[in-house]
Amino acid sequence: MEQESRDFIRSRIDEDVQSGALPGGVVTRFPPEPNGYLHIGHAKSICLNFGVAVENAGKTYLRFDDTNPAKEDESFVQAIQNDVRWLGFDWAHLTYASDYFEELYQFATNLIKYEKAYVCSLSGEEMRKQRGTLTEPGRNSPYRERSVEENLELFSRMRAGQFGDGEQVVRAKIDMSSANINMRDPVLYRIRHVRHQRTGDDWCVYPLYDFTHCICDALEGISHSLCTLEFEDHRPLYDWVIENANVNYHPPQIEFSRLGLEYTVMSKRLLARLVEEGIVSGWDDPRMPTIAGLRRRGVTPAAIRDFCARVGVTKQENRVEMNLLDFCVRHDLEKSARRGMGVLEPLKVTLTNWTEGVLQLEGPWHAQNEALGSRTLPFSGTLYIEQSDFSLAPPKKWKRLARGEMVRLRYGFIIRCDEVVMDGDQVVELKCSYFPDSRSGEDTSGLKPNGVVHWVSADQAVAVKIYEYERLFQVADPTAGSLLDDLNPHSVSIKDGFVEPAILAAQDTHFQFERQGYFCKDSENEYSFNKTVSLREGF
Ligand code: ATP
Ligand code: MG
Numbered sequence: 323m324e325q326e327s328r329d330f331i332r333s334r335i336d337e338d339v340q341s342g343a344l345p346g347g348v349v350t351r352f353p354p355e356p357n358g359y360l361h362i363g364h365a366k367s368i369c370l371n372f373g374v375a376v377e378n379a380g381k382t383y384l385r386f387d388d389t390n391p392a393k394e395d396e397s398f399v400q401a402i403q404n405d406v407r408w409l410g411f412d413w414a415h416l417t418y419a420s421d422y423f424e425e426l427y428q429f430a431t432n433l434i435k436y437e438k439a440y441v442c443s444l445s446g447e448e449m450r451k452q453r454g455t456l457t458e459p460g461r462n463s464p465y466r467e468r469s470v471e472e473n474l475e476l477f478s479r480m481r482a483g484q485f486g487d488g489e490q491v492v493r494a495k496i497d498m499s500s501a502n503i504n505m506r507d508p509v510l511y512r513i514r515h516v517r518h519q520r521t522g523d524d525w526c527v528y529p530l531y532d533f534t535h536c537i538c539d540a541l542e543g544i545s546h547s548l549c550t551l552e553f554e555d556h557r558p559l560y561d562w563v564i565e566n567a568n569v570n571y572h573p574p575q576i577e578f579s580r581l582g583l584e585y586t587v588m589s590k591r592l593l594a595r596l597v598e599e600g601i602v603s604g605w606d607d608p609r610m611p612t613i614a615g616l617r618r619r620g621v622t623p624a625a626i627r628d629f630c631a632r633v634g635v636t637k638q639e640n641r642v643e644m645n646l647l648d649f650c651v652r653h654d655l656e657k658s659a660r661r662g663m664g665v666l667e668p669l670k671v672t673l674t675n676w677t678e679g680v681l682q683l684e685g686p687w688h689a690q691n692e693a694l695g696s697r698t699l700p701f702s703g704t705l706y707i708e709q710s711d712f713s714l715a716p717p718k719k720w721k722r723l724a725r726g727e728m729v730r731l732r733y734g735f736i737i738r739c740d741e742v743v744m745d746g747d748q749v750v751e752l753k754c755s756y757f758p759d760s761r762s763g764e765d766t767s768g769l770k771p772n773g774v775v776h777w778v779s780a781d782q783a784v785a786v787k788i789y790e791y792e793r794l795f796q797v798a799d800p801t802a803g804s805l806l807d808d809l810n811p812h813s814v815s816i817k818d819g820f821v822e823p824a825i826l827a828a829q830d831t832h833f834q835f836e837r838q839g840y841f842c843k844d845s846e847n848e849y850s851f852n853k854t855v856s857l858r859e860g861f
Contacts, residue, residue: 329635331576335374335546348380349545352406352413353535355387356398356519358590359605359612360405362626362647366581369630371548372411381414383542388420389534391518399519401605405613410623415542419534420520422541426529427481429537429567430492430510434473438566439510440466441476442493449491452498453506459499460506466495480513483526487513494533496562504559508532536560539573547573550580551637581633582641585793585810586611587800595805602794606845608852609794609813619791620832620842620854622658625650641799648855655832655840655854660687660694663732663776664821664835664851666788668706670751670780673737676703680782683762685733697824700782701734706820708837711775712752714742721773723752728771732836736760736771776836783820788841790815790853821851 328336338344350371354364375382384406388394406413419426433439442449442465454460468476480490492511500506510533515526539547547560554577564572582588587596588611596602596610605612608619616626629650633642681701687694707723716724723729728738741753760767792813800808825833831843832854839857844850 348378351383353385353387357393361611363581363588383415384413386418391516540569540571544573547575551577579639584798625654651855659832659834661834662825665706666817666819667709669709671705673703673756675755700779702779704780705777707777730771730774731777778820787850788817788819
């Protein structure tokens with residue numbers, strides 16, 4: 323897919339482009355707060371913001387919304403850049419809200435001068451009490467009618483560090499009886515004696531999101547400020563700040579629905595809890611819905627872009643099924659991943675009539691994609707097949723190996739199971755004979771084996787750990803309140819398997835293990851593979 327359908331935002335942008343309303347072209351921004359790693363919900367916003375700019379020969383800002391120094395960190399700034407690039411996008415400008423701290427301070431000063439803002443000395447608790455509810459209007463602050471001079475002086479003393487955290491705030495002077503609670507004299511500036519990762523100790527007053535975001539959009543000439551639906555109720559404030567602070571350009575804010583995924587959480591705050599409490603191994607744990615986690619699991623950037631395109635851009639809130647992402651991953655890897663042999667639960671096979679030592683067979687990396695070339699496959703008298711490819715009591719029409727039955731070893735020979743070696747009720751080894759005239763491609767045996775199974779040669783195969791994952795949560799919509807109870811206790815299992823040597827030797831990281839699924843070399847641990855997705859839905 324990956325082609326862009328005309329969603330309501332793209333239609334709006336088309337109209338604006340055609341009407342000549344955009345002298346500066348299409349300019350968008352992706353504005354993450356550097357307080358965690360990006361997740362697949364952010365990917366939706368990234369694909370939209372960068373996507374519409376690319377489609378219209380415009381440009382995109384990557385702007386870090388770094389106005390909350392207590393929670394933010396430089397390591398997140400780096401990780402976010404890395405993830406955006408990995409997804410296949412590049413920004414025209416890298417900026418930070420903190421680049422504009424001086425301008426923002428001046429705009430707040432403007433509001434005070436125009437009697438549109440005041441310094442309020444109520445405590446946070448008192449302010450909350452006076453804010454009212456959905457059904458009751460709020461009450462005016464006793465500090466609301468301070469003079470412009472007094473407000474200006476207090477604001478400059480706030481900046482100079484003469485007050486402690488929470489002692490004063492700057493509030494917009496709008497309407498304490500507004501039906502929209504966001505408009506009831508919202509706080510624009512607060513005092514935080516916290517070192518900022520970029521501006522150090524230059525500032526101890528920090529602007530709040532609703533004040534910062536619209537002004538940054540205006541200063542960067544953003545033509546379409548695209549955000550998620552929870553900001554719809556903030557749009558009147560966005561517009562109010564721009565109109566009242568004497569900002570000379572007014573970007574339009576347009577909202578679309580957030581992406582939700584079943585059986586996981588999609589909030590940096592909750593994901594951070596999983597990391598901090600050691601429930602996952604880190605932000606890039608392959609079970610995490612983070613971009614880093616998905617990458618480590620083997621999900622490709624093309625699959626994520628395809629997924630976002632299929633989900634589309636609408637105003638309907640929805641939780642998408644994980645299956646859709648799995649589908650997109652298969653769709654991408656089907657064509658591009660080399661196909662080799664990996665045995666997850668090995669069962670030893672001894673060929674009793676084998677006298678050839680180690681034979682080098684040849685097999686294509688992808689039967690439908692010759693461009694991927696071929697590799698040699700060592701074959702010998704001691705092999706491993708999958709335990710599940712043998713049955714002591716085979717059902718009717720069994721397509722695999724059983725006592726007295728034959729199968730073909732892919733790209734190799736037909737074998738017959740002559741004897742089963744048991745240890746108690748465990749099958750520990752199969753003694754088989756092979757048919758020398760049944761070699762793949764030159765088979766003159768006329769034999770009809772049950773089916774074809776994958777295998778590796780025991781001495782040449784490489785022992786690996788194979789991690790298989792299930793959903794991280796056992797309920798479709800885990801919530802903050804029951805986060806730990808909602809976890810799936812079986813979200814990871816580890817197998818000791820073997821892969822053919824060419825898989826380890828190849829540069830590729832993504833492979834199909836024939837008949838098993840798609841797997842990916844783990845980026846942190848050698849000789850470890852993560853299962854990305856099974857070959858078919860429902861496994
Ligand atoms: P989180 O709660 O996960 O931290 P956030 O919205 O606070 O989410 P930001 O870093 O502020 O995270 O988000 C950057 C951009 O990504 C915002 O424009 C936001 O609207 C968008 N975004 C975040 N989550 C989603 C989502 N689930 N679906 C679509 N867009 C999202
Ligand atoms: Mg946020």
